[in-house]
Amino acid sequence: MFGYPLVNVLGACLIITSMMVVLARAGRTAAWLYSLQSLVLVGVLASLGFVTGSGELFTWSATAFATKVVLVPAILLYALKKIGDDAQADLPPKLNPMKSVALVAVEVFVCFVAVSGIDLPTAAEVKPTLAVSLAHFFIGLTCIVTQRSIFKQIFGYCLMENGSHVSLALLAPEAPELVEIGVATDAIFAVIILAVLVVRMARYAHTLDADDLCELKG
């Protein structure tokens, strides 16, 4: 159960939690679920550290815990509090959320087919997780495309971010801490900027519906 199978099981948990983020109706729930997903991500990094014996991965998991489990959801919840009730942050998505589960399944499968063609010595044991990390890119894209609320679209970006984080850890477990700092700060600053934009837009237009925000053009 320990070793690479554990990494793969945690990878599957990543898919399940990210699906819950996509399905969550309220923005607040989505933020908490995102925090849970990042916790699973930390688990993936730590277990990879155990398996590969790379000390860097433990520092990665520590920084990922600080930034992604605590800081990013906190920023998002704070933004949600700032937006308040005058703009509906909890708009329903365009696609029936129940159908998006089937869509996620298709995406994971396609990514697995794509990954099975890759032949890398570092990723031979963790191909399922590599497929999962690649699929996160598409799940994030699905979230951005199908959600009408621009607040929930931020979660799409965060999911893509988590996916790239996992694939980096899988393919380059020995990468120095500097790379990790780049990834982590990238996530934090992007989320801060997006949150500020969403709050400003909500104050100006009193709506978070991407379709209604066309008036902001030019």
Place this chain on the structure above:
Amino acid sequence: MTVIIAVLQAVLLVALAPLVSGIARKIRARMHSRTGASVLQDYYDLAKLWHRCEVREGPSGLVSRAMPAVYLGTMALLAAGLPLIMQACPVPLLGDIITILYLMALPRFLFSLASIDSGAAYPSIGGIRELLVGVLVEPSLMLVLFVMALAVGSTNVGVMAEAVGALSAYPAVAVVVAGVACAMACYIEMGKLPFDLAEAEQEIQEGPLAAYSGPSLAMLKLGVSVKQLVVASLFVAIFLPFGAAASLAPADLLLGLVTYLVKLAAVLLVAAVIENSVMRVRYKLLGRYTWFVVGIASLSLVFLVIGI
């Protein structure tokens, strides 16, 4: 010996079914702050119906006449074949998922056919509704059972139960996700509230029930209650086989029976609580919920293919 166990299983489920539906009704009454009828009310109803004379609609034919018996008989047969008390199937022939799926489809088919055969308008609408639920749910159930068959390498439910019970079913996450999908599909198959069986609207809800009377209605009512137990037992047998008897020793069998009853009671209690805390859904919107089940089931298939 195993054949005796199979027969006893069928008798047990048929005998328990009215009690279980009586308890479910009692729970509903309590959650509505009513006193409710006695838990034995279903037995009284069945006994009363059994003594009444049979009235048929004019144009109804052989299908209508045979359907109640076939319905109850198929459910009893399903109950006999499932590995409930033992981990292995008492009658391996009846424990194959292909047999089980067809045995579940047969009463549904006859149910709908009888609703058209009755010649009245309301029962046929109800029959179509029943078919619609079947079309929406059965693919997910098939997919889940297919995933389990691939995971353990056999289409026999007993082998699946042994593999899950020993925690050796290989892609663990795929099996867990399949279990979640199976629980949802079984809940819909049980005909509980967001989907079916509001007691006040029998004309539309339970289709041909409106066209029956006397002993036939008694058999159908009993059959519907047994179906709930059988579907719940299918889930318990495959995904919660823990504690079932591994050998034919009497002590093991007794322990298996007790744990089976406890597991079944837990599953039914959860189902009853869910049933009473939701509204009925318009059947045009049924697809939304079943899409979710299809999604989870296909996710389990993907996990199986990936191997996690």
